[in-house]
Amino acid sequence: xxxxxIPSEKPNFSRDLTKRELEICGLIAKGLSSEFIAKxxxxxxxxxxxxxxxxxxKTGFRNRAQLTAAYxxxxxxxxxxxxxxxxxxxxxxxxxxxxxxxxxxxxxxxxPLVLKEGQPYVIGRFDVNIGRKQCDFExxxxxxxxxxxxxxxxxxxxGYSITDLNSRAGTFVNGNSIIPGKPFPLRHGDQVSFGNAGxxxxxxxNKKTMA
Numbered sequence: 005x006x007x008x009x010i011p012s013e014k015p016n017f018s019r020d021l022t023k024r025e026l027e028i029c030g031l032i033a034k035g036l037s038s039e040f041i042a043k044x045x046x047x048x049x050x051x052x053x054x055x056x057x058x059x060x061x062k063t064g065f066r067n068r069a070q071l072t073a074a075y076x077x078x079x080x081x082x083x084x085x086x087x088x089x090x091x092x093x094x095x096x097x098x099x100x101x102x103x104x105x106x107x108x109x110x111x112x113x114x115x116p117l118v119l120k121e122g123q124p125y126v127i128g129r130f131d132v133n134i135g136r137k138q139c140d141f142e143x144x145x146x147x148x149x150x151x152x153x154x155x156x157x158x159x160x161x162x163g164y165s166i167t168d169l170n171s172r173a174g175t176f177v178n179g180n181s182i183i184p185g186k187p188f189p190l191r192h193g194d195q196v197s198f199g200n201a202g203x204x205x206x207x208x209x210n211k212k213t214m215a
Contacts, residue, residue: 033075107204124156149199164190173199
C-alpha cells in the first residue's frame with residue numbers, strides 16, 4: 005500500500021483538486037459527515053468516500069483534521085457551521101426535507117426539517133428578551149426581517165405544508181404572500197421567502213413522501 009506523506013508545503017486546493025473535490029473539502033471543513041454531504045450533493049455516500057480518498061492522495065493528508073486546518077489557511081477564513089442555530093449534525097442526517105439558501109449570503113445555508121406527521125416544525129428568530137430557544141430553528145437575533153415565530157412547516161397526508169404564524173413581514177411561496185394561519189401546500193422546488201429582504205430559500209422535500 006502506498007503510504008501518504010504530509011506535504012512539505014500547503015497544497016493549492018484550487019489547482020490540485022477538481023471542482024467537486026473542492027466543494028467536498030468545504031463541507032468537510034464545516035464538520036459535516038459523509039452521509040450528510042451525500043444528501044446535500046445528491047450523490048451516494050460511496051461516491052463521497054471515493055472523492056475523499058482522492059483528496060487525501062492528492063494532498064497527502066491523513067485525516068479530516070489535517071484537511072480542515074489546511075483549508076482554513078488556504079482561504080484565510082474561519083469555518084463556521086452550516087447551521088449556526090444548531091451544531092448537532094445528527095439532526096442533518098435525520099432530516100427528510102430542507103430549505104436551501106438562494107438569497108443573501110451570510111444567512112444559514114441549509115435549514116434541515118425533521119418532520120413528523122402532525123408536529124409542526126417552527127422557524128423563527130432568536131428572542132433576546134427571553135434568552136433561550138423558542139423555535140425548532142432560529143435565525144440570529146440580527147435577522148430582523150424574520151419574526152420571533154415566523155412560519156411552521158408540517159408533513160401532511162398529501163406531502164408538506166407551510167403556515168405563516170402571523171409574522172410581521174409575511175411568508176411568501178414563489179413570490180406570493182400566503183394567508184396567515186392557513187396551511188399552504190409546499191412542493192419540491194418551491195421558493196420560500198421570509199419577508200422581502202432577501203431571506204429566500206428553496207424547499208427540497210423527500211420526493212417519495214410527496215408522491
